[in-house]
Amino acid sequence: MSGNSSGADVPQEQKAGWASFLKSLAHMTGDLSSMTAPPFILSPVSLTEFPAYWCEHPGLFAAISEGSTPQERMERVLRWFICTLKGQYTTRNEKMGSEKKPLNPVLGEVFYGVWPDQGGRGETRLIVEQVSHHPPITAYYIENEKAGVALQGHSGQKTSFTGTSINVKQSGHALLTVKPKSGGQETYLITLPKLRIEGIVWGSPYVELTDSSAIQSSTGYTAAIDYKGKGYFTGKSHSFKATLSHGSKTLQNYEGTWTGISTVGKGPTVFLDSSSPKEEVTVQPVEQQGEWESRRFWQKVAQGIRTGNYDEAAKEKTRIENDQRQRRRDEVAEGTSWQLVHFTHVDSDPEYQKLSNMLHDKLTPAHEDAYIFKG
Numbered sequence: 001m002s003g004n005s006s007g008a009d010v011p012q013e014q015k016a017g018w019a020s021f022l023k024s025l026a027h028m029t030g031d032l033s034s035m036t037a038p039p040f041i042l043s044p045v046s047l048t049e050f051p052a053y054w055c056e057h058p059g060l061f062a063a064i065s066e067g068s069t070p071q072e073r074m075e076r077v078l079r080w081f082i083c084t085l086k087g088q089y090t091t092r093n094e095k096m097g098s099e100k101k102p103l104n105p106v107l108g109e110v111f112y113g114v115w116p117d118q119g120g121r122g123e124t125r126l127i128v129e130q131v132s133h134h135p136p137i138t139a140y141y142i143e144n145e146k147a148g149v150a151l152q153g154h155s156g157q158k159t160s161f162t163g164t165s166i167n168v169k170q171s172g173h174a175l176l177t178v179k180p181k182s183g184g185q186e187t188y189l190i191t192l193p194k195l196r197i198e199g200i201v202w203g204s205p206y207v208e209l210t211d212s213s214a215i216q217s218s219t220g221y222t223a224a225i226d227y228k229g230k231g232y233f234t235g236k237s238h239s240f241k242a243t244l245s246h247g248s249k250t251l252q253n254y255e256g257t258w259t260g261i262s263t264v265g266k267g268p269t270v271f272l273d274s275s276s277p278k279e280e281v282t283v284q285p286v287e288q289q290g291e292w293e294s295r296r297f298w299q300k301v302a303q304g305i306r307t308g309n310y311d312e313a314a315k316e317k318t319r320i321e322n323d324q325r326q327r328r329r330d331e332v333a334e335g336t337s338w339q340l341v342h343f344t345h346v347d348s349d350p351e352y353q354k355l356s357n358m359l360h361d362k363l364t365p366a367h368e369d370a371y372i373f374k375g
């Protein structure tokens with residue numbers, strides 16, 4: 001990083017703002033979401049929309065239950081999981097030019113969507129609820145009932161600044177329930193990778209995945225995934241290597257990029273093309289949404305950000321924040337508390353416990369709370 005290139009991608013009139021934002025990052029205490037950032041880096045999309053990235057390949061999601069053996073189903077889970085990563089971590093760069101700061105959801109904010117049935121695979125529905133504000137935690141449930149696959153999870157982030165990049169440790173996990181076409185039921189614990197946000201100094205942030213994550217099946221199969229950026233496995237950014245094992249027996253290896261082609265085994269057999277077309281979630285028009293639904297709730301703020309009317313966006317955001325503060329004060333005064341609509345908080349989930357014990361992995365804390373979908 002040279003003095004000249006720093007802030008190269010920041011609009012001239014916001015350079016000072018970016019420089020002071022970078023300075024404030026040094027004092028950040030783990031929660032970046034509440035920090036004020038310069039307008040050019042603001043996204044008009046709330047974090048409650050992000051769980052939709054899990055299902056932008058609804059065909060791969062539905063196909064999991066069609067695998068004929070436990071190993072084949074684990075491989076299908078891995079394929080679907082790797083295929084979601086491009087959407088999860090590069091979409092903002094593609095759509096908005098760089099990673100941006102999403103809107104920080106309010107407690108009780110919800111997001112609903114569907115992927116319509118196509119060719120008989122069944123409809124997939126998405127239910128998201130912001131279940132905590134401090135720290136921000138988003139819970140989600142995605143189900144294709146016909147296919148017999150359902151994903152339940154929650155997600156939070158702990159952030160720290162290294163001086164040149166932001167390290168993001170994801171908290172939470174996802175549990176996938178699969179009813180194989182051949183009968184029975186399996187569950188899969190999905191742990192979440194760590195992120196490094198690079199390109200900060202230049203004002204054009206992007207996400208690289210680091211370290212590792214895992215998928216543990218109740219059938220005993222494990223997929224371990226290692227992530228590396230440029231200059232490690234292949235010299236390509238967004239690279240990964242994965243191994244599928246059962247107990248101490250390694251059964252298969254996979255490698256490639258999570259944004260493009262990956263291969264299986266020693267021969268050049270294609271495992272997946274992650275750049276294959278995705279299907280974005282279908283959402284009700286804003287006019288028909290309820291007042292806590294994300295796009296309606298943030299409509300004016302988003303409009304301000306999209307049109308460059310930042311004063312309007314800031315004014316509306318302040319109104320929302322004041323309203324939230326008042327609600328919390330009222331609850332304290334009345335001795336009540338906010339009631340979640342779709343999820344129940346539990347201090348520990350036996351299913352998570354069982355699978356994380358099977359994983360024997362330092363990555364997964366022995367105890368973790370969870371949000372269970374109420375239906």
Ligand SMILES: CC(C)CCC[C@@H](C)[C@H]1CC[C@H]2[C@@H]3CC=C4C[C@@H](O)CC[C@]4(C)[C@H]3CC[C@]12C
Pocket residue numbers: 032033037041050051053088089099100101102155157168170195197205207
């Ligand atoms: C751009 C800079 C200046 C601000 C950084 C904003 C932070 C809050 C953004 C940048 C990238 C974002 C992450 C991108 C992708 C995902 C995957 C999704 O499944 C859960 C949320 C999560 C993990 C996001 C959390 C918020 C995040 C870490």
